[in-house]
Amino acid sequence: MPKVLIIDDEVPILESLEMFLSEGGYDIRTAASAEEGRELFRAFEPEVVILDIRLPDCTGFDVLAWLNQSANPPKVIMITAFHDMETAITSMKNGAFDYIHKPLDADEVETAVEKAVRAIQAERAVPVSREQSDIVEEDVIVGKSKAILDVFKTIGMLCRNDATALIQGETGTGKELIARVIHNNSKNSKEPFITLDCSAVVENLLESELFGHEKGAFTGAAQTKLGQIELAGRGTLFLDEIGELPLGIQGKLLGFLERREYLRVGGQYPQRSRCRILAATHRDLTAMVHDGTFRKDLFYRLNVVTLQIPPLSERLEDIPDLTRHFLKIINHSMKKTFQLQEGTVSILMGHQWTGNIRELKNVITAAAVRSRSNVILQEDIQAVLSIHRDGEQTLDPAANLSNIEQQHIVRVLKAVGWNRTQAARLLGISLPTLRSKIRKFGIDPSEP
Numbered sequence: 001m002p003k004v005l006i007i008d009d010e011v012p013i014l015e016s017l018e019m020f021l022s023e024g025g026y027d028i029r030t031a032a033s034a035e036e037g038r039e040l041f042r043a044f045e046p047e048v049v050i051l052d053i054r055l056p057d058c059t060g061f062d063v064l065a066w067l068n069q070s071a072n073p074p075k076v077i078m079i080t081a082f083h084d085m086e087t088a089i090t091s092m093k094n095g096a097f098d099y100i101h102k103p104l105d106a107d108e109v110e111t112a113v114e115k116a117v118r119a120i121q122a123e124r125a126v127p128v129s130r131e132q133s134d135i136v137e138e139d140v141i142v143g144k145s146k147a148i149l150d151v152f153k154t155i156g157m158l159c160r161n162d163a164t165a166l167i168q169g170e171t172g173t174g175k176e177l178i179a180r181v182i183h184n185n186s187k188n189s190k191e192p193f194i195t196l197d198c199s200a201v202v203e204n205l206l207e208s209e210l211f212g213h214e215k216g217a218f219t220g221a222a223q224t225k226l227g228q229i230e231l232a233g234r235g236t237l238f239l240d241e242i243g244e245l246p247l248g249i250q251g252k253l254l255g256f257l258e259r260r261e262y263l264r265v266g267g268q269y270p271q272r273s274r275c276r277i278l279a280a281t282h283r284d285l286t287a288m289v290h291d292g293t294f295r296k297d298l299f300y301r302l303n304v305v306t307l308q309i310p311p312l313s314e315r316l317e318d319i320p321d322l323t324r325h326f327l328k329i330i331n332h333s334m335k336k337t338f339q340l341q342e343g344t345v346s347i348l349m350g351h352q353w354t355g356n357i358r359e360l361k362n363v364i365t366a367a368a369v370r371s372r373s374n375v376i377l378q379e380d381i382q383a384v385l386s387i388h389r390d391g392e393q394t395l396d397p398a399a400n401l402s403n404i405e406q407q408h409i410v411r412v413l414k415a416v417g418w419n420r421t422q423a424a425r426l427l428g429i430s431l432p433t434l435r436s437k438i439r440k441f442g443i444d445p446s447e448p
């Protein structure tokens with residue numbers, strides 16, 4: 001029978017909770033002061049403590065800190081008469097398992113106690129691992145499905161030469177990661193890896209981003225500016241979202257791929273570049289060639305080697321390894337030792353994964369953020385997945401989806417103490433993308 005200790009100076013509350021929870025199958029002890037509570041805790045060793053914030057001899061926060069330092073810390077459910085946000089936040093920050101305010105609702109208390117007991121049982125079922133992994137390899141492609149092994153083979157081949165390659169796959173399948181891995185393993189890995197997101201820049205700016213411009217080439221061009229091609233040197237230029245490249249620039253890029261020469265905007269003398277070009281898209285370029293929005297000749301130039309990255313739904317067997325991998329990354333950046341309750345992976349394998357591996361990473365991160373103990377419970381995963389499913393169903397009112405996105409970003413930012421680099425990494429987006437989302441949503445670190 002799970003043991004619960006209730007510490008509160010209001011005797012009627014003690015009595016009614018004791019009665020109610022005893023009926024629910026719990027072994028209950030009660031204490032009316034912090035002093036009495038401490039003594040009982042030592043003797044009784046409860047799994048759960050229900051703790052009032054206002055006590056006659058000290059505050060509930062003092063008791064909470066004391067409990068958390070004990071050899072067998074219980075799950076602590078704080079109760080308070082105040083409705084304020086401050087106490088709620090302080091409670092959770094100081095390691096309370098849950099927080100309930102008065103007037104107490106018996107069902108709410110019981111639900112919280114049940115959840116605490118489940119968390120403890122889950123923790124006991126998982127072998128303790130308190131060690132934090134310090135070596136976290138970020139740029140590794142995890143997976144051993146047939147589909148991904150085929151991708152590995154092509155990557156291996158690409159690492160031996162400088163061939164141009166087109167990486168195609170749905171959003172979140174790992175296209176950018178794969179481009180990095182190719183670069184990191186090629187003979188020019190010490191040279192720069194430069195990403196140009198072709199969808200992020202307006203057309204005339206894009207040309208100068210790519211090829212650079214001469215001083216005075218256009219109004220505002222006060223200095224000569226080096227293009228990304230030049231910045232890439234002998235390294236890799238990764239053209240992300242190549243399907244968004246405007247037709248005008250497609251022709252210029254083709255010219256470069258054919259002659260390895262290009263002109264800066266406003267320039268007269270051709271520049272040479274030896275960089276390797278990798279391009280990626282989630283669009284169906286063949287269809288775009290058909291309807292005339294993508295040049296056929298450019299398509300063939302880029303498509304010397306194609307990497308078709310399969311969606312996660314076609315390689316579900318990779319989910320266990322991916323999950324372990326992301327958990328490691330999360331533990332590292334949040335300085336935690338999260339583990340997964342048994343059964344969570346099979347829940348994950350039942351999801352649709354339209355957002356592919358990025359979505360999987362986001363789901364695990366969100367579940368970790370909402371988890372109140374070391375063990376991420378099945379219900380944590382389920383709660384996050386149901387938000388994701390709702391997000392998919394409500395794709396029409398875009399406001400909802402962006403709301404979810406915003407909340408998720410805020411949660412992750414908080415979890416890493418507003419470290420944007422780490423947050424971007426966990427969210428699976430680039431730092432500039434995160435910055436622009438922060439601006440777009442008006443996310444403010446000073447808000448609670």
Ligand SMILES: Nc1ncnc2c1ncn2[C@@H]1O[C@H](COP(=O)(O)OP(=O)(O)OP(=O)(O)O)[C@@H](O)[C@H]1O
Nearest residue numbers: 140141142171172173174175176177282357358428
């Ligand atoms: N096989 C994998 N192993 C480990 N991590 C992966 C794998 N595939 C993707 N990831 C991770 O998932 C996230 C999304 O991947 P990435 O940004 O490369 O996707 P993408 O295909 O470029 O998506 P988009 O089309 O939306 O730009 C990143 O954090 C990446 O590190």
Ligand SMILES: [Mg+2]
Nearest residue numbers: 175176240280
């Ligand atoms: Mg990408």
